Amino acid sequence: MNDSKPASTDAAGALAEIQRRQAQVIDAVLVPGWYWWVVAVAMVAIGAAADTKRPVVLAVAIPVAVLVIAGLTVGMIVGAYRRVQVHSRTLLGGRGAIAIVGLDWLVVGVGLGTAFGLRAAGSRIPGTIGTTAGAVVLVIAGPAVMRYLRGLMLSQRAGGTAWSWRRQSAGSISDPEPGPAE
Amino acid sequence: MTARFDELIHAPTRLAIVSLLAAAQWADFKFLRDELSLSDSALSKQLSTLEAAGYVHIRKGFVGKRPRTSARLTTAGRRAFEGHVAALQKLVARPMLIVPEPAGRGSGQGDRGTPPRAD
Numbered sequence: 001m002n003d004s005k006p007a008s009t010d011a012a013g014a015l016a017e018i019q020r021r022q023a024q025v026i027d028a029v030l031v032p033g034w035y036w037w038v039v040a041v042a043m044v045a046i047g048a049a050a051d052t053k054r055p056v057v058l059a060v061a062i063p064v065a066v067l068v069i070a071g072l073t074v075g076m077i078v079g080a081y082r083r084v085q086v087h088s089r090t091l092l093g094g095r096g097a098i099a100i101v102g103l104d105w106l107v108v109g110v111g112l113g114t115a116f117g118l119r120a121a122g123s124r125i126p127g128t129i130g131t132t133a134g135a136v137v138l139v140i141a142g143p144a145v146m147r148y149l150r151g152l153m154l155s156q157r158a159g160g161t162a163w164s165w166r167r168q169s170a171g172s173i174s175d176p177e178p179g180p181a182e
Numbered sequence: 183m184t185a186r187f188d189e190l191i192h193a194p195t196r197l198a199i200v201s202l203l204a205a206a207q208w209a210d211f212k213f214l215r216d217e218l219s220l221s222d223s224a225l226s227k228q229l230s231t232l233e234a235a236g237y238v239h240i241r242k243g244f245v246g247k248r249p250r251t252s253a254r255l256t257t258a259g260r261r262a263f264e265g266h267v268a269a270l271q272k273l274v275a276r277p278m279l280i281v282p283e284p285a286g287r288g289s290g291q292g293d294r295g296t297p298p299r300a301d
Contacts, residue, residue: 011273014197018267021201024217025209082245083213084206091205157205 019154026091026153029080035072036142040135042068047115047131051124091153099152103145107134185268190235192266195220195228200255203238204263208254229253237262 042065049061088096115130123129191200198218203209215225232238237259241252255263 008273008276011270014192015267015270015274017194017197018201018204018270021198021217022205025202025205028213028217082210084202084209086205087207153205 022157023150023154025084025086026150026157028084029086030146030150031076031142033143035076036139038072039069039142040138042066043111043131043135043138044128047111047127047129048125050127086153091156092149093152093156096149096152099145099148103138103141106141107138110134110137183264183268185272186262186265187269187273188262188266190231190237191262195224196232199225199228199232200237200259200263203253203255204260206254208241208252211251211253214253232259235259 045065046062049057049065052058111130111134113130114133115126118126118129191197195218199214202214202217211222211225214220214229215222218225220228229238229240233240237256238253239256241254243250243252
């Protein structure tokens with residue numbers, strides 16, 4: 001073990017390593033990009049099935065699509081939970097929760113709003129178009145929300161006040177001043 | 183937060199382990215091993231060192247019949263990590279501490295820490 005305190009360049013390297021490692025943890029619990037596409041396709045399948053109004057299609061397609069969405073979501077949460085559990089309350093806080101709930105409401109609002117609007121206008125496939133509109137919002141906003149949450153968690157992580165080191169004014173430090181480079 | 187440089191944490195492998203654990207409530211042994219590209223024995227050794235220092239709590243249990251080991255930072259470990267990060271930040275933020283004295287110049291009365299003169 002190196003017993004001496006590092007020079008500032010080594011300290012900067014150590015801080016970068018800390019940030020990189022903490023980003024690894026955060027990335028491990030975030031939803032991957034393909035998840036949004038699978039959910040979007042399943043959503044459109046539900047809307048299209050509803051438009052057919054055929055009992056057999058409704059009885060098969062909708063439960064299958066719901067199972068795909070639910071199974072994928074639960075599997076992803078459980079898998080991530082087994083690997084690593086983050087301080088979600090600390091890392092995400094109120095803003096993170098609002099972003100997640102906001103995404104849900106946005107997708108549902110756009111999907112249902114479009115579908116009911118088209119239905120009132122006499123469209124023959126309001127479900128398909130409505131869920132497609134919701135799906136488009138999902139594949140655009142889903143990854144955007146994940147990027148926002150990632151940034152939020154990186155800024156809130158332990159020692160993450162960190163990256164405000166440039167703003168940090170001189171304060172107490174319990175070790176002696178570093179000596180000359182050895 | 184008092185900045186305190188921690189030699190135990192600063193060793194590269196332990197710094198990586200503690201950094202991962204600092205972002206987590208707890209982490210699975212396999213997750214740590216894979217993310218750090220360490221062998222089981224190397225990770226066990228480092229975790230034991232951190233546990234002996236009171237920085238890490240290791241939990242051993244079973245999921246079904248499979249043994250599962252997970253680790254988390256203790257309050258002392260988290261405090262030490264945050265103090266260490268603060269100490270590193272101070273080192274980085276500190277402007278040029280060491281100015282090598284040109285050969286054959288000056289009395290050697292401690293210009294260390296003074297900025298270079300613009301002459």
